[in-house]
Amino acid sequence: MALPGARRDGVELRIHETLEELSTDLADYISDLSEMTIKERGAFCIAISGGSLVSLMGKLCQAPYLKTIDWGGWHVFWADERAVAKNHADSNYKLAKDTFLSKIPFVPSYLHSINDSLTAEKAAEEYEFVIRQLVRTRVIGASEISDCPKFDLIVLGMGCDGHVASLFPNHSVLNEKSDWVTYIIDSPKPPPERITFTLPVINSSSNVAVVVTGSNKADMVHLAIDDVGPECPSVPAKMIHPIDGKLLWFLDKSAASKLDGATQFSD
Numbered sequence: 001m002a003l004p005g006a007r008r009d010g011v012e013l014r015i016h017e018t019l020e021e022l023s024t025d026l027a028d029y030i031s032d033l034s035e036m037t038i039k040e041r042g043a044f045c046i047a048i049s050g051g052s053l054v055s056l057m058g059k060l061c062q063a064p065y066l067k068t069i070d071w072g073g074w075h076v077f078w079a080d081e082r083a084v085a086k087n088h089a090d091s092n093y094k095l096a097k098d099t100f101l102s103k104i105p106f107v108p109s110y111l112h113s114i115n116d117s118l119t120a121e122k123a124a125e126e127y128e129f130v131i132r133q134l135v136r137t138r139v140i141g142a143s144e145i146s147d148c149p150k151f152d153l154i155v156l157g158m159g160c161d162g163h164v165a166s167l168f169p170n171h172s173v174l175n176e177k178s179d180w181v182t183y184i185i186d187s188p189k190p191p192p193e194r195i196t197f198t199l200p201v202i203n204s205s206s207n208v209a210v211v212v213t214g215s216n217k218a219d220m221v222h223l224a225i226d227d228v229g230p231e232c233p234s235v236p237a238k239m240i241h242p243i244d245g246k247l248l249w250f251l252d253k254s255a256a257s258k259l260d261g262a263t264q265f266s267d
């Protein structure tokens, strides 16, 4: 049973009793958004991250979604990737491919994975170039407010330290304003070299979904979502504010347990 959602400052919270319910709600949400977007503009450009959110997206390759979603209109991107070979256990591409992407009838050239034969720096440059071409040909929308692409949906996880994509707390990558895609070589979470969308790109998306589960993330969920005042440490997840879009948090009950008013969610 889904717990009652609550809205705080334009943020929609979807809090679930179980991972099973969360996973179904996430698949319903993505499926509805994809249908609406493909009807509106003929394509659905979704960027995903790595970590536990990938298995929570796994329902998409099952019934009814496998048959009902118009997969031919999907373009899949990575909001961040580790600088490793695509067949390496650390690859976000491999994780998504093995978990669900390989079971879905995508147009193969619409899976826009990050080039693994280049350095992180060059791969970031090349990925930005690929995205620029797709904005030019209007496959990806363009923000009317920022000089950024407007993805239809970016799905992110959050680490215990509050990082999203490969944007880590107190890292200079958080200040990147001009590049759409950048790289880091000193990630505190291994592997050290990563390619990542920058904050302006994430915040230009039409929709951002942050998927977080587990009690070990509860403190950070509280810091990221609640109004905790000026003393708040650098929490990248708190910097996600789509300028012309929607932000949804998909949480399980444990991750939501330290939110202000969380007692209203308890049995």
Ligand SMILES: O=C(O)[C@H](O)[C@@H](O)[C@H](O)[C@H](O)COP(=O)(O)O
Binding pocket: 049, 050, 051, 052, 053, 080, 081, 082, 092, 156, 157, 158, 159, 160, 163, 164, 165, 166, 189
């Ligand atoms: O490549 C990565 O490491 C991810 O893209 C990263 O941003 C991830 O989503 C979070 O670390 C949450 O991961 P978990 O949900 O597995 O904790």
